[in-house]
Amino acid sequence: MRKNRIAIYVDLLFCLVIIPLSVMLLPVDRWIVHNTAFLVTLVAYVYLLYFVYRVACLPKLFMRKKYVAILLLFASTVTVTALLTYFPVPAERITGDTVMMNARMSMRRQTIWFYFLIVTGFSLAIDVTIELFRQIISRQEIETEKNKAELALYKAQINPHFLFNTLNTLYALVLSGSDKTESAFVKFSGILRYTYSQSGAEQIPIEDELEYIRQYVELQKLRLNRHTNVELVCEVTDGRIQIPPMILITFVENAFKYGTSSDTDCTIRIALKADESRMLFETENVVMRRREDKSDGIGIVNCRKRLELLYPGRYRLETYEKEGVYRVTLELKLKNNR
Numbered sequence: 547m548r549k550n551r552i553a554i555y556v557d558l559l560f561c562l563v564i565i566p567l568s569v570m571l572l573p574v575d576r577w578i579v580h581n582t583a584f585l586v587t588l589v590a591y592v593y594l595l596y597f598v599y600r601v602a603c604l605p606k607l608f609m610r611k612k613y614v615a616i617l618l619l620f621a622s623t624v625t626v627t628a629l630l631t632y633f634p635v636p637a638e639r640i641t642g643d644t645v646m647m648n649a650r651m652s653m654r655r656q657t658i659w660f661y662f663l664i665v666t667g668f669s670l671a672i673d674v675t676i677e678l679f680r681q682i683i684s685r686q687e688i689e690t691e692k693n694k695a696e697l698a699l700y701k702a703q704i705n706p707h708f709l710f711n712t713l714n715t716l717y718a719l720v721l722s723g724s725d726k727t728e729s730a731f732v733k734f735s736g737i738l739r740y741t742y743s744q745s746g747a748e749q750i751p752i753e754d755e756l757e758y759i760r761q762y763v764e765l766q767k768l769r770l771n772r773h774t775n776v777e778l779v780c781e782v783t784d785g786r787i788q789i790p791p792m793i794l795i796t797f798v799e800n801a802f803k804y805g806t807s808s809d810t811d812c813t814i815r816i817a818l819k820a821d822e823s824r825m826l827f828e829t830e831n832v833v834m835r836r837r838e839d840k841s842d843g844i845g846i847v848n849c850r851k852r853l854e855l856l857y858p859g860r861y862r863l864e865t866y867e868k869e870g871v872y873r874v875t876l877e878l879k880l881k882n883n884r
Contacts, residue, residue, distance in 0.1 A: 556672050557600065565592055568664070572657065584633050584654070591630055592661050595623060599669035605677040627662045631655045712737065712762075715769050726768040733765040741792070752820055753785030759798055759816070766802045774806045775813045783821040787880065790856055794818075796845035797829045797874045804872065805831025820880075827876040833867060853878075 569589060578585055598619075607616050631654065716734060719727045740758050763778055770776075801814045815830040846865065853861045853876075860879035867873075 553600075553672075553676055556676070560596060560668065560672075561593065564668070565589070565596075568661070587630070587633060588658065588661070591626070591658075592665055595627075595662065595665045596669055598623065599666065599673065603673050603677070604670060605673050609677075623662070623666070627658060630658050712765070715766060719769050724768070730765055730768045733761055733768075737761050737765065747791055749788035750791045751785055752782055752787040752789050752825070755789060755791060755794060756780055756782065756785075756818065758792075759794060759818075762795065762798060763816070766806075770806055771808055773808060773811050775811075777813065777815045779815075779817045781819045787820055787822060787825070789820075789825065789878070789880070790852065793849065793852065794827055794876070796849045797827070797876070799845060800874075801829045801831040801872075804833060804835050804837075807834045810834065823879065823881045825876075825878040825880055827874075827878075829874045831872055833870050833872050 572585075602615075602619055604616060604619070607619075633654070712734060716727075716730055719730050724730075737758065740754075740761075760778065763776055767776060798816060801816065805812060805814050812832045812834055815828075817826075817828045819826045850863060853863060857878055862875070862877040864875045865873070
């Protein structure tokens with residue numbers, strides 16, 4: 547659509563501005579009286595030549611390797627141009643002055659070939675430019691579709707990972723015969739409903755994501771005892787701020803997975819600050835258990851890939867451990883000011 551609009555604007559510019567201005571360089575006042583037929587024919591030839599080139603689109607023919615068609619097109623236009631140089635001179639303009647007549651004919655030929663070169667060069671330049679623009683747009687569209695497919699894949703991988711961890715929590719409550727099991731299933735159903743209702747959304751209000759995290763934290767607290775303390779601090783100026791769904795839950799999950807204990811005092815801290823231009827999310831937990839392979843889990847890997855697709859050059863994600871405390875810092879520039 548953008549390419550078609552630009553092509554129309556260029557055609558209008560050439561036909562309504564460039565050609566009329568170039569014709570004004572000719573002795574129009576004399577030719578319109580003494581060589582009206584030739585002047586009309588010349589102008590019609592210039593417009594026709596331009597649109598022949600535009601319809602043929604030489605760059606496309608070249609990319610399709612239709613070299614014979616290109617040669618035929620050039621041969622035809624050169625032949626028509628050469629024939630136009632023999633356009634008859636009005637009988638009243640014919641004089642016995644050979645030098646004068648040769649000068650007039652030479653001026654005609656130079657004018658015709660001048661317009662041929664101008665129109666040919668301009669048409670080729672425009673066709674090449676528009677074709678390059680079309681290819682750039684096409685690549686961008688392909689890249690966009692690819693990114694969408696990758697995001698869908700990452701989200702599909704994150705959801706089963708999250709559900710698996712949550713089901714483990716419910717299973718532990720069932721085995722222990724806890725009286726909190728019923729409440730846990732109610733909270734789980736709410737989490738599950740949110741997960742699938744937002745699975746197709748690209749952006750959601752931050753207040754929805756925050757409520758989702760609160761429900762998850764409450765669900766985890768049902769299986770924890772007094773040794774694990776959870777601090778959730780939120781400072782959001784506007785709950786309608788848009789962020790990608792389930793972009794934060796992975797870090798909360800990991801904090802509970804590796805930072806809780808049933809016999810040692812420990813604290814999990816979760817903090818979220820956001821305004822219209824910036825979001826800062828942090829988690830901190832004492833490392834009570836470790837991954838066997840000592841690498842980032844699939845959740846963090848996928849989250850990093852999603853961030854790279856959604857906020858290229860506009861995010862900062864740091865995960866590190868110091869003195870037995872694991873910290874995550876995620877900063878997003880919500881508005882692209884570049």
